Amino acid sequence: MKKLVEEIAKALVDAPEQVSVNEIQSQQSVVIELAVAKQDLGKIIGKKGQNVQAIRTILNAASGKSKKRIILELLE
Numbered sequence: 001m002k003k004l005v006e007e008i009a010k011a012l013v014d015a016p017e018q019v020s021v022n023e024i025q026s027q028q029s030v031v032i033e034l035a036v037a038k039q040d041l042g043k044i045i046g047k048k049g050q051n052v053q054a055i056r057t058i059l060n061a062a063s064g065k066s067k068k069r070i071i072l073e074l075l076e
Contacts, residue, residue: 001059001070005032008055013040030068032059035075044074 002023010016018037023030036044045052052074059070 001030001032001062004062005034005055005059005072008058009034009036009044012043012051013037014043015040025068028068029071030063030066031071031073033073033075038076041074041076 002021006019006021009019009021013019013036015037018035018040020035022033022035024033034044043051044055046054052072056070056072059072063070
């Protein structure tokens with residue numbers, strides 16, 4: 001999941017070298033923390049949050065196999 005989020009984020013931003021993804025696993029969930037450059041935060045969020053919601057939808061679809069809840073957090 002970490003690699004998936006990283007690839008999607010790098011495709012959306014202007015400064016892909018500043019994309020940082022951290023994964024924190026617990027027993028029933030996985031928290032993925034995404035940090036990008038300050039000027040690229042709007043590109044990840046998108047208009048009315050459409051981009052970030054689409055990424056979350058992809059993660060939820062991909063997480064069905066692992067039976068864990070995936071939570072995507074954007075860090076500033």
